[in-house]
Amino acid sequence: MAHRRLQVFIATSNIGKLRELLMLFEPLSHIVEPITPNELNIMLDFEEREHTFSETAKAKALHAAKCTGLLSLAEDSGLEIDALDGFPGRYSARFMGRMTAYEDKNRAILDMLRHVPDRQRTARYRCAMALAHPDEVIAVVEDIVEGRIAHEPRGSGGFGYDPIFYLPGLGCTMAQLPLNVKNRISHRGRAFERLRPFLEQLAQVSDGT
Secondary structure, three states, rough: OOOOOOOEOOOOOOOOHHHHHHHHHHHOOOOOOEEEEHHHOOOOOOOOOOOOOHHHHHHHHHHHHHHOOOOEEEEEEEEOOOOOOOOHHHHOOOOOOOOOOHHHHHHHHHHHOOOHHHHHHEEEEEEEEEEEOOEEEEEEEEEEEEEEOOOOOOOOOOOOOOOHEEEEEOEEEHHOOOHHHHHHHHHHHEEEHHHHHHHHHHHHHHHHH
């Protein structure tokens, strides 16, 4: 007898994030069915007013769950640069305006750090991820990946600030990694692994086992 899979709505319209999250869901494909905004033909309108990544992820997930009636997963993430006191941080997507190309944003970041030596170019990607039913937030997790800001963009993979986020341990930028490798070490991949036990438990309940 076929088991009923747990449906989870992925609350993002960011193509890069959606692509990564769908790949992260693949090992759970036998128990979880991810649902995208395109499949429901909806566009979520969410105004960010919260003060932390975790608060925003929770609010996004709850909003999406109420709009769709489905268990929803949402995330909020950003780049924190120590030499800039954590900037752009929660404003990573809004820095220079949401419609500004990341090529221009990356160039602006590099210009801000043009006189900063390697040892002071430390940075991290941070991701908070939340699961929610329409009436409650079930879980919220957070994780990071440490790195530093490169002196020039490298690589054509990934998205956002990936071309300037250098990983000293691997000797390359995030944009130079294949997606499956990026998902294993990235802030988003790490946060998803923290959320995975909650998904597995909910899938068991959904299946009645």
